[in-house]
Amino acid sequence: MTKPTTLKRKGLQKLDLLLLVIESLDINGSESMLVVSRQIGIQGTFPHRVALWHSRCYNPLRRSTRRGKPSQADTEALIKLLCAMVERLYPIIRQLLSSKEPPQINKSRWNILNCRLKELIQDRMNTNLVIVQRLIDPQNIEELTKKLVVSLAFSTGKGGEKRLRESLNDPIFIF
Amino acid sequence: MLKQTISYNQASAKLQVEGLPDNSSGHTEQTIGIISSFKLQLLGAPDLEGKKEHLVSLMSVLLPYARHLISGTSSSFISPSSPISINPLNGRHQLILRSSKPDIKPLELILDHAELSDLIRCLDDLRTDPRVKIQWELSNNIRFRRIDIPLVRPVSKNLIAPLIAALTLSLSTFLLLMIQIPNPEESTDIRSQDRSLLNK
Numbered sequence: 001m002t003k004p005t006t007l008k009r010k011g012l013q014k015l016d017l018l019l020l021v022i023e024s025l026d027i028n029g030s031e032s033m034l035v036v037s038r039q040i041g042i043q044g045t046f047p048h049r050v051a052l053w054h055s056r057c058y059n060p061l062r063r064s065t066r067r068g069k070p071s072q073a074d075t076e077a078l079i080k081l082l083c084a085m086v087e088r089l090y091p092i093i094r095q096l097l098s099s100k101e102p103p104q105i106n107k108s109r110w111n112i113l114n115c116r117l118k119e120l121i122q123d124r125m126n127t128n129l130v131i132v133q134r135l136i137d138p139q140n141i142e143e144l145t146k147k148l149v150v151s152l153a154f155s156t157g158k159g160g161e162k163r164l165r166e167s168l169n170d171p172i173f174i175f
Numbered sequence: 176m177l178k179q180t181i182s183y184n185q186a187s188a189k190l191q192v193e194g195l196p197d198n199s200s201g202h203t204e205q206t207i208g209i210i211s212s213f214k215l216q217l218l219g220a221p222d223l224e225g226k227k228e229h230l231v232s233l234m235s236v237l238l239p240y241a242r243h244l245i246s247g248t249s250s251s252f253i254s255p256s257s258p259i260s261i262n263p264l265n266g267r268h269q270l271i272l273r274s275s276k277p278d279i280k281p282l283e284l285i286l287d288h289a290e291l292s293d294l295i296r297c298l299d300d301l302r303t304d305p306r307v308k309i310q311w312e313l314s315n316n317i318r319f320r321r322i323d324i325p326l327v328r329p330v331s332k333n334l335i336a337p338l339i340a341a342l343t344l345s346l347s348t349f350l351l352l353m354i355q356i357p358n359p360e361e362s363t364d365i366r367s368q369d370r371s372l373l374n375k
Binding site for chain 2: 094095097098099100147150151153154155156157158159160163164166167170
């Protein structure tokens, strides 16, 4: 049995960024998240897009951030949703991380992903914050995307959810 | 009693486990309670075979390593009896397997993130498979403390802000101390002298 999860600021930041990477990988990500939430039985927590957006707004880096902390049920649901989305997108993630792929094609894939993630961060996060400026800095965005995609790759599988939950409680946000 | 074989497949890894049900523990015939051997096939690498101890060593090295990777850090891991170790190597992972037999060179495998992730998925599938009734002696709870995670930003950069703050505070304190405040006793003396002069 898993312990109910409560996340601190750093954990909420990382969880939201990982969901942003999912949205960067899947153009129709927000719609897919709703479909997946129905499939895994958490439609009660996220019945519509607004509910999902509300629970993600606890990220303190967001443009429209909410005070307080999300409920344990919301946090659990977000983690489950993330893992289910990663499972669904695992072939794409694997392709990105594989050294067996043609280098030129893989490079262009990474470029597209970096651009999409940067646009999403600029769109959703408060760009007046120094930490957000550091994230979208051209020198840092590639490293950030790579680290987030690697984190997603190891969040898959039957032990992935537990690993992810533990990593979200790390005392330091590694970027 | 029939030997059971269970395999776990991923794109670049295939793990096959052979064993028998442990009748003394009341296992059914479709389960494995005693692992007799395992075979690991990795794409582009020779097949690896071994016993349960080797599998446990592999898990005890790879699972904490994956836990570090998910947190964005990477460090080397060596199994307690030292036959297996893994190190980060230029964005890839160097897995070294040492044979227990003498005069056999250690086998070195270089895995990329995708291959390592496939292997971890195979090991996770095995660990959580209800058909395999084995208590894996692995440390489950890996929680990092602040000290466990190497700082990504250099210490010098982290110290700039507090140093500037301390300097500003000490400078402003020094400047404030330099301002001469008139002594209230002296000022009252001067006033009384003025009054006495006026009276004269």
